Amino acid sequence: LVLLAESGGGSVQAGESLRLSCVASGDTLGFHHMAWFRQAPGKGREGVAAISTGEGTTYCADSVKGRFTISRDNAKNTLYLQMNSLKPEDAGMYSCAAARILYSSRCSEYAWSTWGQGTQVTVSS
Secondary structure (H helix, E strand, C coil), X not given: CCEEEEECCEEEECCCCEEEEEEEECCCHHHCEEEEEEECCCCCEEEEXXXXXXXXXXXXXXXXXXXXXXXXXXXXXXXXXXXXXXXXXHCEEEEXXXXXXXXXXXXXXXXXXXXXXXXXXXXXX
């Protein structure tokens, strides 16, 4: 069973950048498809981006395309989300997710079997 731990969240001004990390333990990251989701207060969980075991990427939210980059370093068992030009609407709890096999759309939370606890991102205007 893989365990996930996120870090890198914080409070920033609009236009600034953050890099989130998700470290996997208990299993090899390279065997898992990975994704980032976010949840704003009062809203449902939203898919942000996903990356396959073959490093193919999908950006689920049109609003992040061109600003966010998902990547993975299997040697470090770590998933990343580089977030540039942050906007107040990007604020929320960001969680990473893992699955060896996807049975649904990678942008759907129901496709993912394992979740981290999340890291909070706050963006002020």
